[in-house]
């Protein structure tokens with residue numbers, strides 16, 4: 001997006017301008033990708049402040065990531081100046097956790113409540129499942145968590161859940177009749193621990209506004225204008241919050257694209273778009289049809305894809321931009337070759353077009369696909385960055401230090417306690433912790449009180465160790481109260497013994513971990529010195545990082561890197577060149593997700609999101625074999641490839657496997673490679689191994705060797721590749737065709 005300057009209204013087309021100028025009353029813009037919806041929101045806010053003298057403090061703008069909020073804020077700042085800092089802008093979770101902190105006492109929480117992340121929630125559920133003596137193979141913690149999460153997102157409390165026979169019946173049919181009991185215990189334990197999980201942030205905001213009219217009134221008065229980006233991905237809980245807040249003034253503007261709704265699996269509901277029309281009959285609906293982001297080819301391909309979905313609001317998207325190049329289809333024999341071909345294509349495009357690394361993004365369906373791509377990029381010296389995956393704050397050493405900090409802030413934080421109580425080892429085992437938790441429950445006391453009275457519950461060494469631990473935590477608590485966040489954190493890292501333990505580990509990993517903890521301390525220093533948040537307390541810092549989404553924590557100084565991320569995280573972003581990799585059946589569309597037509601349509605919308613991130617050039621790639629879950633699998637090209645109008649796509653000969661059968665691009669070839677659900681070749685091959693078949697030692701296998709495989713039959717080795725400890729051979733089998741096999745697994749007889 002170009003910089004906003006004084007003449008911002010000239011940078012809008014007529015319907016965009018209309019949406020910016022009409023600031024009173026409800027407005028909805030449901031329009032295609034790249035049509036300037038986010039731009040409209042940004043300019044609208046600038047306009048409200050500049051022309052209508054609206055106090056930024058009374059504008060609430062909800063975005064998909066905090067990063068998007070930061071970028072919008074920066075742009076608005078160029079028009080209205082530093083005043084823009086006071087805008088209420090961020091994700092639903094971050095904005096409402098701020099409000100919950102301010103109003104926590106109304107719900108019986110302290111303002112320093114802890115936010116449990118998914119790991120905390122899962123391990124708490126594990127404890128509960130064990131506590132009730134249930135089988136954790138039946139009650140899998142992440143399945144149970146999903147069930148609880150979806151109940152909360154539909155605003156179903158545990159009381160309603162337990163009293164509604166429909167849920168019990170459903171759970172009984174699923175073989176999990178005890179779900180209600182687990183849900184109840186989970187909520188009560190979170191409450192006891194002064195903790196809220198992610199879903200609670202929305203659930204409890206709804207409770208707050210439902211039960212405390214005075215509080216609701218206060219925020220209804222404060223937020224004179226409410227705006228929501230990516231509206232199609234709001235769930236009912238989020239929808240009701242905005243509806244309540246806007247109920248008095250009705251100045252609400254939502255923008256989104258039903259074709260990009262990709263979170264139905266987490267409870268997002270396109271129905272909200274339809275509800276909106278009902279809830280606001282006086283609604284001003286704005287249509288945006290011109291795409292400013294992408295070439296004609298890309299827009300055409302995207303339209304041809306989304307047209308295959310039955311459930312969508314029909315709308316047209318067109319662009320004035322040039323034709324652009326055709327989409328390049330890259331075919332690889334294996335996932336590692338896919339990585340190499342993608343890296344080579346980036347390398348060449350950079351040279352030819354003088355692009356920076358940052359002009360490229362690689363998008364995939366699941367995080368696990370990144371490994372082969374990373375290896376290839378590293379070999380080509382192309383700097384990349386994975387967004388998402390295991391983020392900085394998810395690393396063990398960081399979570400350990402944060403565990404101490406969390407417990408110093410909130411001594412009821414059971415999950416933090418369990419993490420740190422025996423770290424570094426001080427002779428306090430799981431069973432001692434369990435005894436303390438039970439003692440606390442039986443005496444209706446909180447965990448901290450039980451710890452403080454450990455000598456009545458435990459004996460011998462464990463009791464002494466717990467008493468020493470309590471003394472240590474008391475000193476940390478004091479540090480958190482008396483010192484600034486940075487000094488307190490440094491004190492805790494040092495005196496907990498964690499820093500020393502890492503320092504003493506002289507392995508490369510140990511050094512890395514030590515540096516990561518130093519980096520965490522740097523981050524806290526930065527927060528103290530530079531954060532926009534007025535509250536510089538340790539608990540404010542914890543809250544800020546608890547809500548960082550995948551796309552956020554960009555600590556890298558050098559910003560020139562190829563971005564790698566899942567398609568889900570790429571929503572709302574744009575890049576000059578985009579690679580959509582792993583275009584294979586079972587991977588994309590994902591095998592796990594397509595049990596119904598609705599699910600397939602959601603996968604297709606995800607594909608639409610991926611395509612529409614590209615401005616100039618789009619590449620798609622697939623591999624014929626791929627390691628998945630530790631096994632080499634034969635893959636079929638994704639059915640989505642055959643759904644792209646063939647006028648928009650061509651096979652890239654240069655960056656396709658030499659083994660690919662087609663020399664020239666022809667329509668029929670694309671159709672042929674993309675036929676959905678072809679039987680994998682190897683299933684058709686029936687080979688009876690020779691009577692004297694005995695696997696040979698393959699350590700000396702060479703290119704050109706003739707071999708026999710018990711299933712694929714006879715073939716010739718065409719290449720050998722060493723990858724770390726693994727050695728792979730590509731073998732051209734007479735009947736089964738080209739296969740890449742991992743030699744440590746493949747049974748081969750050298751002839």
Ligand SMILES: Nc1ncnc2c1ncn2[C@@H]1O[C@H](COP(=O)(O)OP(=O)(O)OP(=O)(O)O)[C@@H](O)[C@H]1O
Pocket residue numbers: 001002011012013016031032033034035036037038039040257260291292293571572573574612
């Ligand atoms: N009137 C305009 N003139 C020139 N460029 C524009 C105009 N409107 C939008 N753009 C540019 O088009 C691109 C897409 O805009 P924006 O990101 O706001 O679209 P969007 O509808 O929010 O897309 P998505 O659905 O992917 O979130 C941006 O680079 C933006 O700056």
Ligand SMILES: [Mg+2]
Pocket residue numbers: 037038039229572
């Ligand atoms: Mg947008």
